[in-house]
Amino acid sequence: xxxxxxxxxxxxxxxxxxxxxxxxxxxxxxxxxxxxxxxxxxxxxxxxxxxxxxxxxxxxxxxxxxxxxxxxxxxxxxxxxxxxxxxxxxxxxxxxxxxxxxxxxxxxxxxxxx
Amino acid sequence: xxxxxxxxxxxxxxxxxxxxxxxxxxxxxxxxxxxxxxxxxxxxxxxxxxxxxxxxxxxxxxxxxxxxxxxxxxxxxxxxxxxxxxxxxxxxxxxxxxxxxxxxxxxxxxxxxxxxxxxxxxxxxxxxxxxxxxxxxxxxxxxxxxxxxxx
Numbered sequence: 001x002x003x004x005x006x007x008x009x010x011x012x013x014x015x016x017x018x019x020x021x022x023x024x025x026x027x028x029x030x031x032x033x034x035x036x037x038x039x040x041x042x043x044x045x046x047x048x049x050x051x052x053x054x055x056x057x058x059x060x061x062x063x064x065x066x067x068x069x070x071x072x073x074x075x076x077x078x079x080x081x082x083x084x085x086x087x088x089x090x091x092x093x094x095x096x097x098x099x100x101x102x103x104x105x106x107x108x109x110x111x112x113x114x
Numbered sequence: 115x116x117x118x119x120x121x122x123x124x125x126x127x128x129x130x131x132x133x134x135x136x137x138x139x140x141x142x143x144x145x146x147x148x149x150x151x152x153x154x155x156x157x158x159x160x161x162x163x164x165x166x167x168x169x170x171x172x173x174x175x176x177x178x179x180x181x182x183x184x185x186x187x188x189x190x191x192x193x194x195x196x197x198x199x200x201x202x203x204x205x206x207x208x209x210x211x212x213x214x215x216x217x218x219x220x221x222x223x224x225x226x227x228x229x230x231x232x233x234x235x236x237x238x239x240x241x242x243x244x245x246x247x248x249x250x251x252x253x254x255x256x257x258x259x260x261x262x263x264x265x
Contacts, residue, residue: 024170025134055159057166058231062224069222086159093234094227095216 051082176202
């Protein structure tokens with residue numbers, strides 16, 4: 001399986017549930033397209049739920065960084081939710097863990113956008 | 115009495131097309147052999163990512179998806195180490211001056227972390243000119259380090 005993305009609305013926060021692999025090719029381009037579409041629709045509060053992401057490569061990391069920058073440049077915020085240990089480790093070794101606002105609980109993550 | 119399985123050597127070599135499906139294929143081969151070599155789940159994931167990064171590097175940056183160019187891929191496992199070689203037919207690159215992806219000015223770059231991840235996940239990485247003039251990466255994971263964790 002490559003990647004599955006499902007978008008839902010919780011109040012004014014758009015939550016994207018991501019499952020599978022975010023790797024070069026289909027996985028990273030699907031994430032890029034989804035985030036660009038959301039920014040195009042002027043959605044400013046985006047929460048990426050990575051709880052079901054099994055695997056992410058350097059291209060996937062690049063897409064997270066690119067998404068973060070794109071959303072921030074449009075005046076919005078992109079935050080991360082439910083990192084698996086693997087993804088957390090990966091963000092830590094690349095020193096990106098502190099760049100992202102990371103949450104473990106959806107309700108508090110949603111409230112943090114206020 | 116020594117366990118004969120520990121001394122079993124196995125080698126696989128493939129000539130891969132310069133496509134992204136070769137990345138999946140290479141990962142499958144390496145992961146299968148790494149599993150039979152007894153690496154734990156954490157190391158299997160690390161080897162898998164490192165192989166993907168190495169083959170992506172060869173296909174995308176080395177051969178630039180050129181269908182006339184191939185990626186020479188091999189995996190060798192023996193009782194001591196697990197060695198993966200990935201050689202492209204590209205122009206080569208200046209591997210002595212790769213930007214540091216952890217430097218503050220590079221932190222938000224959207225690329226340039228592949229070689230860094232390979233170094234982080236394997237015990238050893240050698241980068242050199244391949245026989246065809248391209249680049250060859252040699253990735254090594256030692257089995258002893260894994261066994262030390264359980265001894």
